[in-house]
Amino acid sequence: MNLLLLEEADFIAADRVVLADRRFVHMQDVHGVAVGDTLRVGRINGLMGLATVQRLERHEAELHVSFDQAPPAKLPLTLVLAVPRPKMLRRLFxxxxxxxxxxxILLNSYKVEKSFWQTPFLQPDVIRENLILGLEQARDTVLPEVIIEKRFKPFVEDRLPAIAEGTLGLVGHPGDYPACPRAVEQAxxxxxxxxxxxxxxxxxxxxKAGLAPVQLxxxxxxxxxxxxxxxxRIF
Amino acid sequence: MNLLLLEEADFIAADRVVLADRRFVHMQDVHGVAVGDTLRVGRINGLMGLATVQRLERHEAELHVSFDQAPPAKLPLTLVLAVPRPKMLRRLFxxxxxxxxxxxILLNSYKVEKSFWQTPFLQPDVIRENLILGLEQARDTVLPEVIIEKRFKPFVEDRLPAIAEGTLGLVGHPGDYPACPRAVEQAxxxxxxxxxxxxxxxxxxxxKAGLAPVQLxxxxxxxxxxxxxxxxRIF
Known part of the structure; x- marks a missing residue:
């Protein structure tokens, strides 16, 4: 955890939070914080800044927080992925x-096993939890949007063309195709x-929706x- | 497993192997093979080719094999990695x-915890097992060389300069450094x-050993x- 991400519910005042969950345990066990220590924090979907530990008790910590730094830019990208097997999903998020x-956008495909759609890792709260772990790793605050499309044809025919319009559309696919382009400047x-x-x-x-095959x-x-x-390779 | 990798001990004749271990279980459970089916195979550190299932019993399978294809080229690279925490090591191999x-080359570094060196994942047979899983994924047969260097200074001062000589030397390091180069043509x-x-x-x-910092x-x-x-990015 390179950034401690704060939810609205953590705030007890505009510049004060109380933590008692996984993040509190992590602060103690991994960072070994003491009163007066500072930590990097971020507000989910907001700015990043610093926290100072004000009060440390057995089951909770109170931090004074201030925010002054924008999170890093996102990639100019929509990523469409065939749903992988459940054991890969958590790390993928x-x-x-x-x-x-x-x-x-998580999409169905002919070779996606039907059972993959039943996994608890596709529950919204589990998705959010894993996205947050990824943001904490990178030092980012802004949750990606995750869209689930269980039907390939209606999505690709009816909605994908509008998403791909004005962007460079690519399909990663092994075979005799052009190499994946490098250092692309557009979306x-x-x-x-x-x-x-x-x-x-x-x-x-x-x-037909505007995505051309490239190989790696x-x-x-x-x-x-x-x-x-x-x-x-692309960015 | 996109390639079934064969060891010398599997061969009962120049063109025949018998399998009874993890690979046999995988052939049955994941691929659901029957007599007469063909599978992609490779000889460790050798050629790739095809196997035909000749005999399938409860605890073993006999395959007829032939080899005619070279494995894919390796990258022109020596990778030096500070030893990561044990839970990351298996996937990393x-x-x-x-x-x-x-x-x-797995190297010590100031921020590597001493306990990381105690992990069973650094045992030669466990390293080999995970390298083989990675080769099977990629469809390659040639085991990477893994070198363990427990002392940073003697390695970097005495041995790294000769390794880096004639190559483009890079250190991945966050900070105000040039961006990691793209599409490098040299080693x-x-x-x-x-x-x-x-x-x-x-x-x-x-x-001093010839490796310049770059950031990502x-x-x-x-x-x-x-x-x-x-x-x-580099290749």
Whole structure:
């Protein structure tokens, strides 16, 4: 945790918060804070600044806080991801938030197993919790928007063209395609497929919505590694 | 597992293997193979090819194998990493193998906790097991070399200059440094610090060995994400 993120409910005054949950435990166990110590803090969806520990008790801490710094810029990106297997989802939400993705659309695809949609990791509160862990890692405060699209065709035909319009539209897909572009200066819409990849019908439909296939070499990457590698190459 | 990696001990003839371990279970549970099915296989540190299931019993399978394809090229890179916390190590070995790093040097650093060196994840057989998982993911056969350097100063002063000579030497380090270069055509020696970064003395010493600091933006990345992002940017 490189930044302590504060919720509205933590505030007992405009410049004072009380913490008693995971963040309090982390402050003590990992940072070993004492009264008078300062910590980096951020207000969810707001500014970042510093906190000073005012009071430290067995079950809670009171901090004096001030905010003066804008969070880092997000990437100019909409990321469309075929839903990965549940054990990958938690870390993926963290990584997406850490990397500065402002909007994530989780999409169905032919090779997404139906059972993947049943996972508790897709519950809104679990998603939010993992996004916050990712923001704390990166030192950012702004929660990415997460949109769930359970039907491939209506999303890609009816809504994706408007999202992709005016952006560079890309589909990460192994095969005989151009290499993923580098140092792109414009906004991007990027779609990344499931394990086993998109099927040809899906690549065609994504193409009609304005997304052109690009590849990243012969190696097959896990989805989280592919997301990081593609974003680091593109931006 | 996108490639089934075979050890010398699996062979009962030049073109025949018998499997009864994790790989046998995976073939059945994940791939649901039957007699006559084909699978992609590779020989550790050798060629890749195809296997045909000849015999399938309750506890073992016999495959006919042939090899005709070279594994993908490795990156022209020596990666020097401050030892991360144990829970990150297993995935890190997998990721390093997946990305095509041919040589990994795990190094001590001021901010590496002494206890990190005690982890069973640094045992040679556990390292090898995780490297193999990473190779199977990427479809590669060649095990990266892993070197353990428990003393920072003698390694950086006495051995690193010869490793870095003739390569582009880089240290990933947050701060007011040039941005990490893109699409480098030459061999690279890249050092990545621990959580909390290198201390100034270490950056100085790495600089004297020929490694110049570069940064990757304001966001603080987990080590595994940083490795993927830096390699995807550089190559």
């Amino acid at each position: 963290q990584t997406v938030a850490t990397l500065g993705v402002p909007r994530l 991007v819409t990027l779609a990344i497929g499931p394990e086993g990849g998109w099927i040809p019908y899906e690549v065609d439909l994504l193409g 070499g012969a190696r097959i990457l896990r989805v989280e590694t592919a997301v990081t590698a593609l974003l680091s | 997998q990721t390093v193998a997946t990305l095509g790093v041919p040589r990994l 690279v020696t890249l050092a990545i610090g621990p959580e909390g970064g290198w201390i100034p003395y270490e950056v100085d010493l790495l600089g 933006g304001a966001r603080i990345l987990r080590v595994e994400t940083a490795v993927t992002a830096l390699l995807s």
